[in-house]
Amino acid sequence: MNELPSFPAVTQLAIPIFIAAIFIEIIFVRFFKAVGEFEVYDVLTSLLMGTGNVVAGILFGFISYGILMWFWQFKFFDLGFFWWIGVIAFLIDDLRYYCYHRIAHRVRWVWAEHVNHHSSQHYNLSTALRQSWTGHFTGMVLLQVPLVLLGFHPAFLAFVYGFNLVYQFFIHTETVNSPAFSRHLAGSVSAALQSQRVTASRC
């Protein structure tokens, strides 16, 4: 079995980037007349919910990880930790996230957790951080079980998911258009999040 490398916490490392991006968005809207709207309590709520989400992840992340590690013993393959396996894992996990997001908008049980993300009346980068605290209790971790059985180590999936979250952060804005490449390359993400942009704040 491949030795488990130590993966950095991508989303935690991205926090300074998130903060800087929010500041830049605010400046663009205020001083360069870019499209965007802010409201004090809305921004505060989004940022506090994001903080709570990180804390909840630290406290309850073992639930999801433990479930996936239990399934790891039944894996069909062990794909290891090569960088190109990470790229494939990123793409497949992105599709998995699309499925989760679709289910979250269709199934009341999961919507009860996901609605928090759509509770803002505005759509800016701080809204991206408006995340639920109960994601580890929905059972949606089971969507990652096929990936684990295929041979993607749970720790590796958590690592590439961090990049997914960082990418998704930058989509939550009216100030800039989505990067053109995302429409072609990450179609599932782009489709899901374009639809999120339309439905955001009115769900």
Add this chain to the structure above:
Amino acid sequence: MPLEILGPLVLVGIISAVVLVRFVANTPPRLINTASQAQAILLNEFPSVVFGSKVMITKNGCEALIEIKEPANHLGLVHVMGSKHVARLMSVGEIRSITNNDPNDLVLNLKDLTLPKISLQFETDEQKDAALKLFENLKLSEAA
């Protein structure tokens, strides 16, 4: 990232963003100026509502009370939230109490954790009395 760095970074980031929005980029509230505007906001959230004749807009244009025929025993409340609006249909059961303050001020105490209290300041005493009448009609029709 060590917690000793992450914690203060998050705290400073949140405070800075909020302060920046408060003093630099807070979007001006989209005030309610006309009765038809208030009704349109409510209709957007509740497409099947049937309006009565009265719409009471507060002095600052941040809230509006809207008389409702259908659904029965309800009153429409629209209020500004930043550059957006929030609309709700209120029944008697959702109102904890109404405080009649002077001058021209009504405070609704609601049984809603997300909006426990809302202050309605009207231009004149007559408007405040008309708003109070709407609430009394609500209680009477609920009791009937």
